[in-house]
Structures are given as C-alpha cells and as structure tokens.
Amino acid sequence: MTPPDSMWAMVFEKVGHPLVYKQVPVPEPTKSQVLIKVIACGVCRTDLHIVDGELDHPKLPLIPGHEIIGKVVKLGSEVKSIRLNDIVGVPWLGYTCGHCKFCKQGKENLCDNALFTGYTIDGGYAEYTVADARYCFLMDSAHSKAGSAPLLCAGLIGFRSYHMIDAAANNIGLYGFGVAAHIIIQIAIAQGKKIFAFTRDGDTKTQQVAMKMGAHWAGGSSEVPAEKLDAAIIFASAGELIPKALTDVDKGGAVICGGIHMSEIPAFSYDLLWGERSVKSVANLTRQDGLAFFDIIKNISINTQTAFFKLSQANEAINKFRNGEIAGAAVLLVDTD
Numbered sequence: 006m007t008p009p010d011s012m013w014a015m016v017f018e019k020v021g022h023p024l025v026y027k028q029v030p031v032p033e034p035t036k037s038q039v040l041i042k043v044i045a046c047g048v049c050r051t052d053l054h055i056v057d058g059e060l061d062h063p064k065l066p067l068i069p070g071h072e073i074i075g076k077v078v079k080l081g082s083e084v085k086s087i088r089l090n091d092i093v094g095v096p097w098l099g100y101t102c103g104h105c106k107f108c109k110q111g112k113e114n115l116c117d118n119a120l121f122t123g124y125t126i127d128g129g130y131a132e133y134t135v136a137d138a139r140y141c142f143l144m145d146s147a148h149s150k151a152g153s154a155p156l157l158c159a160g161l162i163g164f165r166s167y168h169m170i171d172a173a174a175n176n177i178g179l180y181g182f183g184v185a186a187h188i189i190i191q192i193a194i195a196q197g198k199k200i201f202a203f204t205r206d207g208d209t210k211t212q213q214v215a216m217k218m219g220a221h222w223a224g225g226s227s228e229v230p231a232e233k234l235d236a237a238i239i240f241a242s243a244g245e246l247i248p249k250a251l252t253d254v255d256k257g258g259a260v261i262c263g264g265i266h267m268s269e270i271p272a273f274s275y276d277l278l279w280g281e282r283s284v285k286s287v288a289n290l291t292r293q294d295g296l297a298f299f300d301i302i303k304n305i306s307i308n309t310q311t312a313f314f315k316l317s318q319a320n321e322a323i324n325k326f327r328n329g330e331i332a333g334a335a336v337l338l339v340d341t342d
C-alpha cells in the first residue's frame with residue numbers, strides 16, 4: 006500500500022500551549038531510514054518536560070513521542086537490517102555520530118551529536134514517522150502490540166538505571182512508583198531482589214499496588230524502612246529525594262537518578278556521601294542496552310498496565326498523566342485497525 010501524502014499529527018508549536026491536532030505531510034525516509042505506520046506511542050514524563058519548556062532547544066514545531074511501536078511500510082535505499090511489514094520499536098536515542106570521543110568509547114548514550122526522538126527529531130504522536138533503521142528495535146510477536154509501547158523508554162531507561170547497580174545489591178529502593186518502576190520491579194523480583202517502594206507520602210493506593218506486585222516494603226518517601234538499602238533508583242523528578250535516598254542506603258550504596266530532569270537538590274552534609282556512597286545520573290540509552298533488555302524480557306513476562314487514548318486526545322493524556330490520574334502508562338493508540 007502506498008502511504009498517503011498527508012497525515013494527522015499532534016504538533017508542539019509553543020511552550021505553554023496545548024499540542025495542535027493538524028494535518029502535516031507524511032515524511033519521506035532518507036537512505037538510512039524507514040517509514041513507519043505508527044501503531045501506538047506512549048506518553049513519557051520527558052514529553053511533559055519538553056512541552057513545559059524544561060528541556061532546552063527542542064526542534065520546533067515538533068511531533069513529540071519516543072515510545073513508538075509501528076509497522077515498517079517503506080525502506081530507505083540502504084536499509085538492510087529491517088524488512089517491509091516488520092514491527093519495530095523506536096526509542097529515545099534516534100541517531101549518534103559514531104566519531105565523537107564518546108561514540109568511540111562505546112558510550113553512544115553520551116554522543117555529542119546525538120539526536121533524540123520526539124525532541125530534536127520528530128516522534129510518534131502521528132500516523133506515520135520516519136526513524137533511522139540502525140536505532141530501531143525489531144519487536145518479537147510477544148511485544149508487537151500497543152501495550153508494549155512503554156517498554157521503549159520507561160522500560161529501557163529503567164533497565165539502564167537498574168543495570169548501573171552493583172549486581173550483588175540485594176535491597177533495592179525504587180523512589181517514584183510509576184511506569185518505569187512497574188517494569189523494573191518485575192525484572193528485579195524475577196532475579197531474587199528485595200524491593201522497597203517509595204511513593205509520595207500518603208499515597209497508600211500506589212503503595213498497595215507495589216505490595217501486590219511483590220515489593221518487600223512500601224511507604225512514603227519520608228519514611229525510613231527497617232533495613233538499609235544496597236542501592237536506590239530515583240525515578241521521580243524531586244531533587245530532595247537524593248539526600249533522602251543517601252540516608253537510606255548503606256555504606257558503598259549507589260543512588261541512581263533515572264530521570265532527565267530534576268528539581269533543585271537541597272544542600273546536604275558530606276556525612277551522607279561518606280562511606281563510598283555515590284550519586285549518579287542516567288543519560289539516554291545505548292543500542293546495547295536495548296538488545297540486553299529485550300533479551301531479558303524474552304524470559305520474564307512483563308505486564309504493563311496501560312490507559313489508551315486516541316491520537317487526538319494527546320493533550321488529555323498528558324494532563325491526566327501530569328495530575329497522577331492514570332494508574333500505569335498513558336498510550337496513544339494511533340492505528341486502530
């Protein structure tokens with residue numbers, strides 16, 4: 006089937022304004038790209054940071070969205086790794102240069118010239134999108150449906166954060182029990198880890214969800230569990246969680262920050278860092294992270310709780326997500342065939 010000339014998209018034009026539902030031309034793939042008919046695209050907290058103007062220099066106008074599942078409908082002339090009708094996942098990392106210092110060291114997540122899907126290049130809040138074939142993941146039949154969209158960022162970034170922890174760590178704290186934590190707790194428990202889930206103070210509903218999913222302990226972020234943690238992953242964007250997590254981790258413990266944006270971190274005493282505790286941020290992902298993640302979840306069935314919205318309802322999805330009104334992940338269901 007020949008793709009049409011124009012498509013519906015939700016377009017970010019200006020900070021502080023809702024996305025605009027409009028018709029735009031269907032993009033033409035370059036020689037290294039594929040044209041993808043979008044099946045679904047997840048709404049990630051990073052999308053909120055972009056539309057709120059908290060991340061600098063987005064492409065404008067921009068089609069957001071970097072948790073894309075779609076079907077390949079056209080191939081660029083040099084694409085060999087993907088075939089027509091393959092179901093692919095498109096993540097946040099959209100392009101790297103291959104020749105900067107970081108790319109040469111195998112740290113392409115830190116590439117000086119990287120492009121990011123739904124931020125510096127157009128993403129998946131649209132009926133079609135193009136993506137560089139080298140950064141797409143082939144999705145197996147178990148993960149080719151709309152409900153798998155959150156794996157492409159919440160899953161991948163969550164997994165990179167989890168992988169930064171020393172493999173010997175047993176007691177792991179998850180601060181902010183949203184979509185990434187929902188995915189990571191399933192992998193961590195399958196690997197025999199003890200999970201401590203921290204939510205907003207008083208959010209007993211989310212604490213119950215965490216306990217149901219197998220957490221060893223769940224409580225508010227100001228509470229102190231009876232056992233010391235070996236590591237902490239902070240998925241929430243509240244900077245004050247860093248000193249709090251440092252008080253919860255034992256000597257040698259790592260505090261990993263999984264978000265792209267955080268509010269200011271309050272000053273804290275060196276005593277909190279003493280004992281070889283560390284604080285580290287997680288930036289983006291490498292293709293290797295993706296391959297390792299999809300390999301692991303072949304053997305662990307991951308349930309992602311999703312609330313579906315139509316493409317034209319993207320603003321509603323964003324607002325509900327922002328207000329914490331969605332239990333699980335918000336996903337735009339683009340192709341309802």
Ligand SMILES: [Zn+2]
Nearest residue numbers: 102105108116
């Ligand atoms: Zn590079």
Ligand SMILES: [Zn+2]
Nearest residue numbers: 049051158159
């Ligand atoms: Zn994301």
